[in-house]
Amino acid sequence: MNLAQVLNGLALGALLMILSSGLALIYGLRGVMNFSHGALYMLGAYLAYEVTSQGLSFWLALILAPLGLAIVGAALELGFFRRLQRRSHIEVGLVTFGIALVIDRLIVIVWGDNTLPVRAPKAVDGTTNVFGTDYPTYRLLMIVVAIAMAAALVLWLRNSRVGLHIRAASHDTETSGILGINVDRVSLVVVMLGGALAGLAGTLAAPYFSVSPGMGQSILITVLIVVVVGGIGSVGGAMAAALLLGLVQIMGNVWLPSVAVLVPYALLIVVLLWRPTGLAGKRV
Amino acid sequence: MTPLLEIDDIYASYGGALVLDGVSLSVDEGETVGLIGRNGAGKSTTLLSIYGVPTVRGEIRVSGKALGKRQYEPASRGVSLVPQGKRIYPNLTVEENIMLGRASGRKGAWTVARLKELFPNLARASGRPGNQLSGGEQQMLAIARALMAEPQVLLLDEPTEGLAPVIIDELIDALRVIQEAGTALVLVEQHIRMVQQLATRFVALGKGRVVTQGAVGDLETRAVQQLVAL
Numbered sequence A: 001m002n003l004a005q006v007l008n009g010l011a012l013g014a015l016l017m018i019l020s021s022g023l024a025l026i027y028g029l030r031g032v033m034n035f036s037h038g039a040l041y042m043l044g045a046y047l048a049y050e051v052t053s054q055g056l057s058f059w060l061a062l063i064l065a066p067l068g069l070a071i072v073g074a075a076l077e078l079g080f081f082r083r084l085q086r087r088s089h090i091e092v093g094l095v096t097f098g099i100a101l102v103i104d105r106l107i108v109i110v111w112g113d114n115t116l117p118v119r120a121p122k123a124v125d126g127t128t129n130v131f132g133t134d135y136p137t138y139r140l141l142m143i144v145v146a147i148a149m150a151a152a153l154v155l156w157l158r159n160s161r162v163g164l165h166i167r168a169a170s171h172d173t174e175t176s177g178i179l180g181i182n183v184d185r186v187s188l189v190v191v192m193l194g195g196a197l198a199g200l201a202g203t204l205a206a207p208y209f210s211v212s213p214g215m216g217q218s219i220l221i222t223v224l225i226v227v228v229v230g231g232i233g234s235v236g237g238a239m240a241a242a243l244l245l246g247l248v249q250i251m252g253n254v255w256l257p258s259v260a261v262l263v264p265y266a267l268l269i270v271v272l273l274w275r276p277t278g279l280a281g282k283r284v
Numbered sequence B: 001m002t003p004l005l006e007i008d009d010i011y012a013s014y015g016g017a018l019v020l021d022g023v024s025l026s027v028d029e030g031e032t033v034g035l036i037g038r039n040g041a042g043k044s045t046t047l048l049s050i051y052g053v054p055t056v057r058g059e060i061r062v063s064g065k066a067l068g069k070r071q072y073e074p075a076s077r078g079v080s081l082v083p084q085g086k087r088i089y090p091n092l093t094v095e096e097n098i099m100l101g102r103a104s105g106r107k108g109a110w111t112v113a114r115l116k117e118l119f120p121n122l123a124r125a126s127g128r129p130g131n132q133l134s135g136g137e138q139q140m141l142a143i144a145r146a147l148m149a150e151p152q153v154l155l156l157d158e159p160t161e162g163l164a165p166v167i168i169d170e171l172i173d174a175l176r177v178i179q180e181a182g183t184a185l186v187l188v189e190q191h192i193r194m195v196q197q198l199a200t201r202f203v204a205l206g207k208g209r210v211v212t213q214g215a216v217g218d219l220e221t222r223a224v225q226q227l228v229a230l
């Protein structure tokens, strides 16, 4: 495996990291596996396409798409998660699945079902020499932005007041409420943040993979696996698992291309057998 | 004078059967009330009703004003709970657990420094995660966390459960300091001795109803002991 391949693994891992940490946060607060997370990511990518195809800067898309997805997140929380919080996980999970289907359809209606290109901004469109290997500058940027985002998220969760409330509420909602934490408000913050992170991931991915309907579904499975491998509900675990999966996936692509699609599942099985509660291993 | 906390004829259930069948309890400013009764009598449910944990019918008032349905409201109005089983967050440090008390948004005289003075064990354990504490330390932490919310009335649900006698003595000393600070207490206890040492009044529950109540001195009388049958 050469350096470029390792970096590709990192780029994939970095995307998975932003997506899975949002998913893990939402799971922690609302106890729901958000099956629409892939659709939110895809919507982010399409918003990035829309912004850039209007002739506006990609950098602007990097701000607008997450903002737009934060609003979609707020709608999800207020319209569904909050109202359905006493329903079973299966029921709410099915609802999010339905939401994903609706978003998928809307995207096809608005943008059609062709693959659409998104150009990386000029400044990062070339290649950069990394230890003697020429590597696309945009992908380096992607890795840097995603890892910086993940680090900022961890620091914020560790050190801010809201972060403390999030960590408490995702461990034990009832006790948090008794202590005076407004769990609904914390949850709104978390779902909006999860949406924004999905939007950011989609925007970052757009110039790399191009945008097409179906990009949401295909990444969703991988993200779900990352969250389970990381230890359901654990943000740190999800981040570690995302990087691991990114690297293992690329190794699979290089060495066993004919079965590489099975790599995430293989990793899932290995981790679940070896450590049933996932890498972070705190909760089942 | 309006009582600080009034639980007025409440009925509570966890989905199915009625667990509280018309319970009333009122607490005045600065006083300590012992809430006693056998296992399953409904003591914890009475306290948890204030936070809407079971389904509750009937009114609960704080300083004369009815509580709404929001779970975070009692804490913000000066009613804090030290729950049975302590409910310390194992994933958070001692310091972080204490800071959660600030979620009530109330201002007052309790600071982390003062709480560590009250509970020296916590000062020593300060950076450790909640799951690395002894039972006694967890109990002190649960009380410190509740005090950080600056309550006017502190509800303690079996704070001595599972603690060694020496630790219980430390706990009694700490509770005296809290009383002297003017905080009212509701003390749920199986240990009659605790109620006798700290409370002026007791309310006894049996099968979801108040079976008897009176001055703590009455706890010695045989009639009361039979009713309460601890």
Ligand SMILES: Nc1ncnc2c1ncn2[C@@H]1O[C@H](COP(=O)(O)OP(=O)(O)OP(=O)(O)O)[C@@H](O)[C@H]1O
Binding pocket: B014, B019, B037, B038, B039, B040, B041, B042, B043, B044, B045, B046, B084
């Ligand atoms: N979460 C719950 N779901 C269903 N039933 C419950 C729940 N919690 C308590 N109960 C039932 O409600 C009744 C009263 O319980 P509660 O915990 O209030 O009693 P208690 O007086 O606090 O007892 P203990 O001294 O054992 O703590 C019991 O019959 C108990 O089984």
Ligand SMILES: [Mg+2]
Binding pocket: B043, B044, B045, B084, B157
């Ligand atoms: Mg109890």
